[in-house]
Amino acid sequence: MTVTYSSKVANATFFGFHRLLLRWKGSIYKLLYREFIVFATLYTAISVLYRFFLTGSQKRFFEKLSIYCDKYAEQIPVTFVLGFYVTLVVNRWWNQFVNLPWPDRLMLLISSCVQGRDEYGRLLRRTLMRYVNLTSLLIFRSVSTAVYKRFPTMDHVVG
Secondary structure (H helix, E strand, O other): OOOOOOOHHHHHOOOHHHHHHHHOOOOOHHHHHHHHHHHHHHHHHHHHHHHHHHHHHHHHHHHHHHHHHHHOOOOOHHHHHHHHHHEEEEEEEHHHOOOOOOHHHEEEEEEEEHOOOHHHHHHHHHHHHHHHHHHHHHHHHHHHHHHHHHOOOOHHHHH
C-alpha cells in the first residue's frame, strides 16, 4: 500500500501523534469513534440516572439486575468469542490470498500445452501470457487503489 503521508510519519513527535492518527486512513480510531461516542453517552446517561434520579429501592433493583446480567455474561467466555473472530478473519484473508490469480502458474500450463519450438509457437505463448497479464492488471485495477493510481486510464495500460 502506498503511504502518501510518510514524510509526516518520519517527522512525528510524541505530542503530534494524535494528528498523525487522524491522517491515517486505516486507523482503528476512525473506525470505532462513533461506537465509542454512543457507548460513552449511554454510560454517562445511565450513571447520571442511577446517581441522581433513582430512589433507594430502584437502586437495589438496578444492582440486582446488573448482577443477574453479569452472571449470564460469564457463560460465554471472551477468549472463545475472540478466538472465533480471529479464526474468521484469518480464514477470510487466507481465502482471498489463495484465490488471487497467479500468472506464473498459468504460464507453466500454457508452456506445457502450447507446443512448438518455432517462431509461431513462441509468439502464441507470449501473446497468451500478455492477455493473462492484461486480465490480471484489469482485475487488480478494479480492486486496488494503488494499481488504479498507477494505471488511471486505458492509455496508461496500453503504454
